[in-house]
Structure formats: C-alpha cells, structure tokens
Amino acid sequence: MSVGLLLITHNDIGTALLHTASRMLGDCPLQTQALAITEDCSPEELRDQAQAMAEELDTGEGVLVLTDLYGSTPSNIANSLQVDSGRRVLAGVNLSMIVRVLNYPGLSLADLADKALSGGRDGILPCPASDQGRDP
Numbered sequence: 001m002s003v004g005l006l007l008i009t010h011n012d013i014g015t016a017l018l019h020t021a022s023r024m025l026g027d028c029p030l031q032t033q034a035l036a037i038t039e040d041c042s043p044e045e046l047r048d049q050a051q052a053m054a055e056e057l058d059t060g061e062g063v064l065v066l067t068d069l070y071g072s073t074p075s076n077i078a079n080s081l082q083v084d085s086g087r088r089v090l091a092g093v094n095l096s097m098i099v100r101v102l103n104y105p106g107l108s109l110a111d112l113a114d115k116a117l118s119g120g121r122d123g124i125l126p127c128p129a130s131d132q133g134r135d136p
C-alpha cells in the first residue's frame with residue numbers, strides 16, 4: 001500500500017502535470033487522479049466528486065491532495081477534504097513538486113507532504129543570464 005495522490009486544479013493543469021511527470025519518470029508509482037475544476041461546474045458536485053476520488057485513492061496510508069492556487073475554488077474544494085489526519089492538502093503545485101513526490105512512493109503521508117513542499121520550493125530558481133546568442 002502507498003499514499004494516494006489527488007490533484008485538484010483549474011482546468012486540466014493537474015492532468016497535464018501528472019502526465020508530464022509520469023512520462024519523465026517512465027511510470028507513475030502511486031495511485032493518482034486529477035480533478036479539473038471549470039467555471040461551468042457546480043462546486044457542490046465537484047466537492048462530492050473530490051470526496052469520492054479521495055476515498056477511492058485511500059488504501060489505508062492516506063491521500064496527499066495538491067492544488068494550484070490557495071484561496072481559489074480548487075483550493076477550497078481540496079481543503080474541504082481535510083476532515084481527518086489521513087489527508088494533507090498543499091497549494092502551489094508545480095512539476096518539481098510532483099516529480100519529487102513520485103520519486104518517493106514508499107514514504108508516509110507526512111514525509112511525502114514534506115518532500116512535496118521541498119520539491120516545490122527547491123524547484124523555483126532564478127535562471128542566470130546567458131551570453132549565448134548575444135553579439136559581442
């Protein structure tokens with residue numbers, strides 16, 4: 001058994017991130033799902049759908065829920081899932097965060113959440129200016 005991973009994001013951001021990370025790594029070692037939140041959907045229905053997805057992903061080790069923008073509808077739906085200690089919600093999902101999570105599929109929920117946070121933070125870097133392509 002392992003922690004489940006649920007992404008709740010605007011439109012298809014979560015699906016695209018999961019697909020990209022899985023392609024980079026060659027597979028997806030965790031049970032994952034993505035819920036796309038669009039403006040034409042009912043938040044109540046989406047909350048019910050998110051709850052059902054979280055229950056399906058939880059094999060006894062918990063569920064890590066990643067969302068894109070804190071305070072937005074996807075984030076609010078994600079936060080409604082934190083009814084017990086078997087779920088952790090983190091906002092600000094990015095590709096570095098997901099790659100880090102998928103590289104540590106055997107960790108506990110708490111440790112996996114810590115890896116996700118460090119992956120997200122450590123993946124944000126300034127890119128140095130390059131002299132390539134500039135005229136001398």
